[in-house]
Amino acid sequence: MNSLYQNIIINSEVGKTQLAVLIDPDKIEIEEIPSFIRNINRTIATHIFVGGSDVKIDNLDELISNIKLHTKLPVILFPGDVNQISNKADGVLFLSLISGRNPDYLIGKQVKAVERLIQSNLEVIPTGYILIENGKKTSVESVSNTSPINRTDIELIKHTAKAGEFLGMKLIYLEAGSGALNPISAKIIEQVKQALNIPLIIGGGIRSKVALQTAVKAGADLVVIGNAFENDKLFFECLLNPNSKITTK
Numbered sequence: 346m347n348s349l350y351q352n353i354i355i356n357s358e359v360g361k362t363q364l365a366v367l368i369d370p371d372k373i374e375i376e377e378i379p380s381f382i383r384n385i386n387r388t389i390a391t392h393i394f395v396g397g398s399d400v401k402i403d404n405l406d407e408l409i410s411n412i413k414l415h416t417k418l419p420v421i422l423f424p425g426d427v428n429q430i431s432n433k434a435d436g437v438l439f440l441s442l443i444s445g446r447n448p449d450y451l452i453g454k455q456v457k458a459v460e461r462l463i464q465s466n467l468e469v470i471p472t473g474y475i476l477i478e479n480g481k482k483t484s485v486e487s488v489s490n491t492s493p494i495n496r497t498d499i500e501l502i503k504h505t506a507k508a509g510e511f512l513g514m515k516l517i518y519l520e521a522g523s524g525a526l527n528p529i530s531a532k533i534i535e536q537v538k539q540a541l542n543i544p545l546i547i548g549g550g551i552r553s554k555v556a557l558q559t560a561v562k563a564g565a566d567l568v569v570i571g572n573a574f575e576n577d578k579l580f581f582e583c584l585l586n587p588n589s590k591i592t593t594k
């Protein structure tokens with residue numbers, strides 16, 4: 346069986362749009378999971394990400410088990426901290442915040458996570474995480490106490506992403522921040538994608554099908570959407586998959 350990472354690459358090569366729905370455990374009740382996930386199953390979503398920058402959840406295992414009861418989509422952790430690791434998921438983005446200069450978020454928390462990861466069956470995917478300024482302070486910025494890269498400094502964004510690749514990271518994630526006013530621009534995506542030989546994830550502030558398509562057209566291999574699904578229970582309707590069956594499991 347292919348790994349999660351191999352599947353991301355294969356899907357990219359065949360030009361399949363990859364969409365991850367981000368679930369923030371603090372913003373959803375366990376009782377809401379079945380209907381939420383059934384709706385997601387009807388969309389073009391290919392992944393479910395679980396995490397957030399200031400999650401204080403203690404029932405992560407239960408939440409993820411519940412998600413997995415209702416979908417076959419891979420569940421990947423997008424942890425904001427060491428306590429957001431659950432062996433119930435399929436994989437984890439092993440993030441290093443390479444746009445920042447806070448050693449805790451570059452390597453400190455990663456070292457603390459190792460014990461849990463060794464004991465898990467999670468597929469660990471090393472990911473260079475790059476925060477880009479979008480006109481408003483984001484929670485990643487506050488929690489990590491780091492400055493984002495200015496969106497006009499495309500050279501620095503490109504070089505940071507490429508440095509991540511040279512360091513051996515398998516994915517680069519360009520983050521405008523949850524609820525960002527503006528998503529990462531097509532210009533940034535195009536230029537970073539051109540410089541990279543590894544898949545590119547784009548997230549933050551994407552709240553329409555057009556914005557998703559713009560990111561994909563510019564070169565995003567995988568797009569992450571969180572808030573749009575949380576704020577509008579009918580958002581999934583604009584991303585319906587014509588081939589999906591009503592029940593998928």
Ligand code: 1GP
Nearest residue numbers: 523524548549550571572
């Ligand atoms: C946040 O990139 C993700 O880390 C998703 O952002 O919630 O704005 O879609 P939104």
